[in-house]
Amino acid sequence: MRIAVVGTGANGASLGADMVRAGLDVTFIEQWPAHVEAMRANGITVHLPETTELTPVRALHLCEVAELRAPFDIVFISVKTYDTRWVTELIKPLLHDDSVVVGLQNGMTIDDVAEIVGPHRTIGAVLGIAANMYEPGVVVRQIPPSGTWLTVGTYDGGHSQALDDVAEALAHCGTVVVSPNIRASKWMKLIANIPEMLPSAILNVPLLEAVRIPGIREVMDEVACEAYRLARQLGITMTPIFGRAAAGVTNSEEYAISLLDNVLESYSLPNTRVAVLQDWDKGRRAELDAFSGYIVRQQAALGSTAPVNSAVLAIAERIESGELAPSKDNAPLLRAALGHTASVGTSR
Structure with missing residues (x-):
């Protein structure tokens, strides 16, 4: 599975780092230039309540998305809600027919994503996590994976292999529940x-x-x-x-x-x-x-x-x-x- 995390602030970087440490193929795509350069130089540092984890990651600037050719199977979006539509359009050329886009965001961004990539390629998510980012390349995650809850579900409430793949990937980040009614x-x-x-x-x-x-x-x-x-x-x-x-x-x-x-x-x-x-x-x-x-x-x-x-x-x-x-x-x-x-x- 090829995975992208678009928007690697406190939440996106935390969850992305969990997946990288689990051995998954994850690409970080970020719009904050200083953050990208910090991750390239030093990896992503995540301060947890009882430990600190340093994870080397592949980090790309937004402008480098145009240089990518191979599609992603799962794209996690963790940008601000008002950036959802243009970020989804940005990543759309890097999807194949069975790819899915997962909004790791607050708010009702599932409708924006579905309008752009189609309901069949849209998976909604709910996060129970607390994390802060005060400087590039460094996350303060106040709740460890053992206390993190994530809920995922398809746009129409049905089951799909892609939903299973998303749940399996996020299981490295916290406890995952599949919802039949993600809205x-x-x-x-x-x-x-x-x-x-x-x-x-x-x-x-x-x-x-x-x-x-x-x-x-x-x-x-x-x-x-x-x-x-x-x-x-x-x-x-x-x-x-x-x-x-x-x-x-x-x-x-x-x-x-x-x-x-x-x-x-x-x-x-x-x-x-x-x-x-x-x-x-x-x-x-x-x-x-x-x-x-x-x-x-x-x-x-x-x-x-x-x-x-x-x-x-x-x-x-x-x-x-x-x-x-x-x-x-x-x-x-x-x-x-x-x-x-x-x-x-x-x-x-």
Whole structure:
């Protein structure tokens, strides 16, 4: 099997390195020039909680994709959601009829991939991982493979040899579950991501610190519940993720709240900064449209609103425009989304 990982930031590099160490034929394709040069010179360094692994890898600049001729069997995409479409177009000439493209991303990127390469060559994925990248060639992976959960599934819910191949490759990176309804599984991850991503980034603090700020957990719970209610409107079935048993899935808003509890308990350390905040730390555009932005758009398409997600999104957009800076001083703005004042405490 010839495998490519397109987008080798914290998650892509971590999982790609696991596969390389397992003896798989993996090519890293990356758009950050300094990162490519660092990997070429020194390999990829992954700092795990109890050890550090240095893995030599084959790393290519994006511009070198045009020099490739042999097709890949599996392409894992781990770029920002807003880069999904053009990256999929970039790699499309290097697919054969039975190749598959796997989006190792948050958000509903499976539809973008399917539009470009076809549903039969599209596999969705859900990640339960925590990793950071602060410098080229170096990953800080806060959750080891033993605690990493990955869910994969075909676009139409059927079984395929390619799906088995993807699951086998990712089994070197963590525990893999095959979902018969990957869209529902990705919705569960979206409901878990919605309350953590924008609120803690807006406050410029690690997630575990954000939930302790008065009134913020209530905001997080409500944006999660808005996402849950939208999912129910769209006919999404509540599904277990993060290794939860089916018996732990309830058809109530409490399940949405419990998914954030999972993130806090299993995928967050005291210094864990969410992906949106890591982007802002680097001066990059964040994936606003993949989180609250997605909820607002989908709810609008149904002719209604998601008011708390809309308010949180508006604050994040002010930060993106340079009008605001990420800061704990933004807490009153978040509380205002629920009508809170600075004197209101948390309810959880």
